[in-house]
Amino acid sequence: MIPVCPLSALPRGEAVRVEGDVPIAVFHTEDGEVLAIDDTCTHQDASLADGWLEGCEVECPLHASRFNLHTGAVDAPPAKRPVRTHQVHIQDATVYVTLSEDEPNLPPGVSAGSVGAAP
Amino acid sequence: MNRVIVVGASLAGLATARSLRAQGYDGELVVVGEEPHRPYDRPPLSKEFLAGTTDIADLTLEADGEHLGIDWRLGTRADRLENGRVHLDDGSTWTYDGLVIATGTRPRTDVVGARLDGVHLLRTVDDALALREGLRRGGRVVVVGGGYIGSEVASTARAMGCEVTLLVSGTTPLHHALGPHAVAVSDLHHRHGVEVVTRARVTGIRPSGGSLVVHLADDRQLPADRVVLGTGAVPAIAWLDGYGIELGDGVLCDPTGGTSLPGVVAVGDCSAWFDPALGRHHRKEHWTSAIDQAPVAARTLLGGEAPATAARRAPYLWSDIHGSRIQMAGHAELADTCEVETGSVADGSFVAVYRRGGHPVAVLGVNQPKHFMSVRRRLVSIPAVPSLQGATA
Numbered sequence: 169m170i171p172v173c174p175l176s177a178l179p180r181g182e183a184v185r186v187e188g189d190v191p192i193a194v195f196h197t198e199d200g201e202v203l204a205i206d207d208t209c210t211h212q213d214a215s216l217a218d219g220w221l222e223g224c225e226v227e228c229p230l231h232a233s234r235f236n237l238h239t240g241a242v243d244a245p246p247a248k249r250p251v252r253t254h255q256v257h258i259q260d261a262t263v264y265v266t267l268s269e270d271e272p273n274l275p276p277g278v279s280a281g282s283v284g285a286a287p
Numbered sequence: 288m289n290r291v292i293v294v295g296a297s298l299a300g301l302a303t304a305r306s307l308r309a310q311g312y313d314g315e316l317v318v319v320g321e322e323p324h325r326p327y328d329r330p331p332l333s334k335e336f337l338a339g340t341t342d343i344a345d346l347t348l349e350a351d352g353e354h355l356g357i358d359w360r361l362g363t364r365a366d367r368l369e370n371g372r373v374h375l376d377d378g379s380t381w382t383y384d385g386l387v388i389a390t391g392t393r394p395r396t397d398v399v400g401a402r403l404d405g406v407h408l409l410r411t412v413d414d415a416l417a418l419r420e421g422l423r424r425g426g427r428v429v430v431v432g433g434g435y436i437g438s439e440v441a442s443t444a445r446a447m448g449c450e451v452t453l454l455v456s457g458t459t460p461l462h463h464a465l466g467p468h469a470v471a472v473s474d475l476h477h478r479h480g481v482e483v484v485t486r487a488r489v490t491g492i493r494p495s496g497g498s499l500v501v502h503l504a505d506d507r508q509l510p511a512d513r514v515v516l517g518t519g520a521v522p523a524i525a526w527l528d529g530y531g532i533e534l535g536d537g538v539l540c541d542p543t544g545g546t547s548l549p550g551v552v553a554v555g556d557c558s559a560w561f562d563p564a565l566g567r568h569h570r571k572e573h574w575t576s577a578i579d580q581a582p583v584a585a586r587t588l589l590g591g592e593a594p595a596t597a598a599r600r601a602p603y604l605w606s607d608i609h610g611s612r613i614q615m616a617g618h619a620e621l622a623d624t625c626e627v628e629t630g631s632v633a634d635g636s637f638v639a640v641y642r643r644g645g646h647p648v649a650v651l652g653v654n655q656p657k658h659f660m661s662v663r664r665r666l667v668s669i670p671a672v673p674s675l676q677g678a679t680a
Contacts, residue, residue, distance in 0.1 A: 218657045220664065229660045230605060230612075232575050244302070244578055245348045246328045276341070
């Protein structure tokens with residue numbers, strides 16, 4: 169499990185990017201759920217933590233692809249492939265993530281360790 | 288409802304077909320498309336697809352393994368809508384319980400010489416492939432048009448090694464879209480070696496010994512190996528004219544996509560939905576508008592309850608010009624002030640916020656996606672600013 173941050177540091181409606189070979193985005197929805205997906209849009213290199221969170225969907229900040237935070241599925245194009253989802257645990261008011269063991273769907277030109285979506 | 292026909296097989300048509308299925312419609316679903324291709328994404332046609340760094344497979348809008356149960360009628364155009372029947376140019380006629388009009392736009396071609404060899408339009412993937420072939424031969428390219436397509440094609444052609452001149456009718460490219468900070472785009476063109484000719488009015492394009500000459504109103508003549516016309520587009524609604532559906536600058540719709548005919552909705556670039564805040568019909572040629580309208584129009588057609596609020600979000604669009612990421616959201620034309628809040632125009636990395644009466648109504652970002660989004664989320668929707676009501680009517 170990777171410790172992310174204290175729950176109090178992630179207000180509802182906000183997201184945090186967790187750096188790594190494949191960065192992770194952790195969202196706290198308006199409904200109070202904490203959900204984690206790969207941070208990099210599967211269409212082009214962009215950070216979904218910077219995206220538009222609405223309900224349990226996030227819209228990519230660049231080209232408006234939408235992903236379901238529960239399933240990782242694409243709900244609106246231009247992205248065609250899902251993002252991975254990761255298990256979230258909250259212990260002692262701290263957010264932890266257990267990484268998926270699936271292969272990530274990274275966009276063309278991006279590989280693990282080379283993601284450059286940070287601002 | 289047993290049969291829904293969608294005329295138009297691009298983003299708006301596909302998105303509406305998807306929404307119909309998502310909202311439980313399980314009847315016959317026919318999608319008619321003039322081009323032979325399944326739905327594909329158009330924004331890359333002037334950018335990475337034109338450059339040749341992505342291919343047709345990358346443009347597909349349908350997700351892997353997506354099955355919407357659609358009866359595709361591609362390479363077929365709708366000719367007219369008469370007595371509750373859609374007539375296609377293959378001679379077939381179709382009755383329907385629901386009709387979705389999503390025929391998009393056609394490029395303007397009202398320039399003398401627009402049909403000459405070496406003069407290109409850019410609307411379809413086939414247009415883009417033809418232009419790509421031409422640009423690969425290098426030489427002198429004149430791009431006519433001060434909008435996004437013009438600036439993006441100029442940028443791509445330059446990166447492909449062409450000698451590029453961009454003709455704009457105003458004082459800078461994208462002046463209409465970006466307002467005072469459009470100068471940032473002029474700077475990008477200058478830095479990357481694109482010659483920008485401002486206040487240019489093209490009187491015609493003429494052949495000249497195997498190449499072309501672009502004639503301007505001030506008597507200048509610009510030699511060119513090829514010319515690209517990026518002079519705007521008009522709604523592709525001629526096929527509906529005279530059949531009892533109300534048309535204006537687009538198919539006139541109520542705020543939920545319903546047209547003047549029962550059981551008929553219109554979405555995307557060809558539609559002008561009534562905007563209660565602006566107090567008028569308003570046609571938005573934005574990728575994100577088509578996506579936002581689709582679930583609302585589907586609900587209208589299926590007779591469900593009041594639509595979601597997504598269609599009320601401020602319009603958003605993006606562009607990539609000479610490697611810079613340009614993002615714009617909101618209604619810059621309503622602003623009375625505009626200030627750079629982060630970065631600097633001179634450095635080519637900034638966020639500018641447009642306000643009216645102190646309220647943010649639009650935001651422009653160049654190479655600042657994170658900060659841009661933080662402002663975009665705070666944009667005041669028009670009804671929340673009473674002084675804006677009817678401002679642009």
